[in-house]
Amino acid sequence: MQQVLPRGPPTDEERQLYYKGLPSRPNLVARSSTHDWVNTYSFDRIRGWYFYADPNLYVLRPVGSYPHLHRLWNNASSSLRVQILQALSRADWTAIDILRVCINGQNPITLMVAVSPGSLTWNEGYAIARECKSIFARYGIFLDCEIRESVVTFCTADQLETSSTADASADSSADSTNKTSSPKPFQLFSGPMPENDDWMYAHTWTNFSDVLGTTIAMKDRDSLTGTKGLYLSLSPSSPGAEPKILALTCRHVVIDSKTEGGLETYCRPESAPFKDVIQVGQPDYEDMVKSLERRISSYRKDSEHFNGWRPCSPYAKNALSLQDAITPFNAASSRVFGQLLHSPELNTTATEAQWLRDWALIELLPGSHQSPLSLIKNKVDIGSVVDFLTALFGRKRVVMDMKAEYGCQTMQSSVVPIDQIFKSDCTAEDESIMVIKYGLRGTFTLGLGNTLKSIVRHSEAPGGVKQESEAWGIVSVVPARVCLQEPFSIAGDSGACVWDMERRPAGMITAGSGSSEQVYDITYAQPLEGILDDMNSCGYDVSLV
Structure with missing residues (x-):
């Protein structure tokens, strides 16, 4: 030889x-x-x-x-x-x-x-x-x-700090205004999304709605943003009581382990202070407002160019109505939609599979939602069904039940079992589970989950302690005749849900691996079945709504 x-x-x-x-x-x-x-x-x-x-x-x-x-x-x-x-x-x-x-x-x-x-x-x-x-x-x-x-980092988006003084001044300004007029209460918009071809308009509306995949942050730490993943129903502790409706996200989105209590378990106290969670962090909110102002200014200049005879376009009307809807909530404290209820100790599970216990439960506030909490569903805004299917069919044949109201697709109430995620008997035609993700920037990505577990190390802990755990690796689908592989997730997608072609939730995005903290070659998720089992072990009898 x-x-x-x-x-x-x-x-x-x-x-x-x-x-x-x-x-x-x-x-x-x-x-x-x-x-x-x-x-x-x-x-x-x-x-x-x-x-x-x-x-x-x-x-x-x-x-x-x-x-x-x-x-x-x-x-x-x-x-x-x-x-x-x-x-x-x-x-x-x-x-x-x-x-x-x-x-x-x-x-x-x-x-x-x-x-x-x-x-x-x-x-x-x-x-x-x-x-x-x-x-x-x-x-x-x-x-x-x-x-x-390559480094492994959590998929949060770290932006310029704007809260503290900016929020305090906004609150002060709001208080002085409220002496003469009562502001309308902040309520997340519910059901069906307005039909519109303007991506910026649709994405902004989505982020002020109760659909999944919206950007969230802590009221007192709104420069670090993540994603609202899934809605869960918590069984009542006493007979006859109504179940609580919770939102799922990653622990590292709502708790900074380096500055807020280290790795310990968090349980909401009986009385204040509570950890308030807001929808749309302050930097994102300010960007949305500025984008609307620029868009409206452009429409006005366009109208003046035509000597005022051109009627106001639907895009201009939509931008103005959206501006009126969101500008009253310029203070971060005015966009609170829930309170952090529970997050376990940041450690690996005690089971044979060493998953990182990186999840948190947010209890929704009824007054912050347009729809009664009992009617909230796990919906994803897909915009135009035709455009959605065209984007996916351009990469690989997708089978989905698309009988949905305009713009929204409702997830099933059962999750993909772990043994289906890591199946070893798949064929060449069915080499892995195909998944879809809707994340921070209002875009869908199509991915393939690996059938072999990944092992990752996280260093975002006090003293640089490295947490070693298993993870589910996901890579993006590469379209035919395309040379480059696009990232499946981006910074800010922490907490985002990935689901399969049968609309079954499969996992929650936690981290990514890449040469920088903003671009990921491989996305890491935790299987939802394991997360739900861990919640039950913590005394939370939850199920998908």
């Missing part, structure tokens, strides 16, 4: 361009594969950017069917996983994924290891990659290992 010679270190070009097809374009550290890397990009020296000379770029896909690997890897106590973690203990790793790497017409299964930038040399990384490859080979599994520089 011909001996395989060790690889030399990658050139600067290979290090920087090897992952050019991924959203965050991380740097390569080392790889165990021996094939020569060929630059498929050309550099335009005049314009100063790379363009794609070959459509076979680096993209990621789920593993699909591999029962032997599934049995070993998805078992946290298996000797294979224990040995791999031991081999990686010499590196400051942030995530471990097993995915198919699609490059140059091939799609080999690859162990993908993410490490902190600048923490590992090529010599160290190459030795680790070769050792990991040898460990898998001893179990009859032949794959290569790649190591890249």
Whole structure:
């Protein structure tokens, strides 16, 4: 047998361009594969950017069917996983994924290891990659290992601080105004979304409604935003009482573990002070108002250009009505829709599956909702059904029951079981569960959930303590004839629900891995079945509304 010679270190070009097809374009550290890397990009020296000379770029896909690997890897106590973690203990790793790497017409299964930038040399990384490859080979599994520089961060959007003084002045201004006129109460808009082709108008209306996927923040910490995930019904503690309606999101959206009580369990006290949750954080609110003002100004200039004879367009009327609807609530305290009820200790579950207990329950306030809480449903605003299906059909055939009122699709009341998410007997045509996400920016993304569990490390804890846990990895679907892989999620999607093609909620987005904190190559979610089981273990008998 011909001996395989060790690889030399990658050139600067290979290090920087090897992952050019991924959203965050991380740097390569080392790889165990021996094939020569060929630059498929050309550099335009005049314009100063790379363009794609070959459509076979680096993209990621789920593993699909591999029962032997599934049995070993998805078992946290298996000797294979224990040995791999031991081999990686010499590196400051942030995530471990097993995915198919699609490059140059091939799609080999690859162990993908993410490490902190600048923490590992090529010599160290190459030795680790070769050792990991040898460990898998001893179990009859032949794959290569790649190591890249990527960080794992929570999917929150951190914006400029505006609360404290800005909110206080807004409240003071509102108080002086209220001496002469009583403001209308803030109530989240309910049922059916106004039909409109203006994306900005529709997205703003959605964020002031009770549908899922809207942006939320804490009243006293509104620069950090996340997403409202699902509505849950909490069984009453006494016979004859009405169930409470709760909203689900991530713990790290509503509790800053570095400044607010560390990792301990939070339970709402019997009396004030409460932790109020608002819909639309102050920076987002101010951006919406400014965008409306610019849009209205543009419409007025357009009307003046036509000497006033042109009738006011529907877009102008919609913008003016929307401006009238949201400007009374310029103070963050005026947009409170619920109070934080409970969030468990930030730790891993005590079960065999080591999920991070990163969830929080928000009790809805009846007076802040236009609809009675008993009628609130898990709905997603899809806008035009035709446009929605066109966007999805452009990527892959999608089967959904679209019998819904205009703009809204109601989720089912049952979740996708964990054993269906991590199934090992899928076929080539059904290689993984396909999911959809509606997130912070009012857009839908189509993804594929990996059938092999990921292992991630979080460092957002007091003293830099790293929480190691399992996660469900999701990558975006790459449309035909498209070279680059788009991110499945963006900053601000923490708490967003992902659901399957049968409209069953499947998971909640928590974190992402990428070379920066804003762009993610791989999205990490927690299966909802596990979250609901953990809630029940905490004494909360909840179910989907």
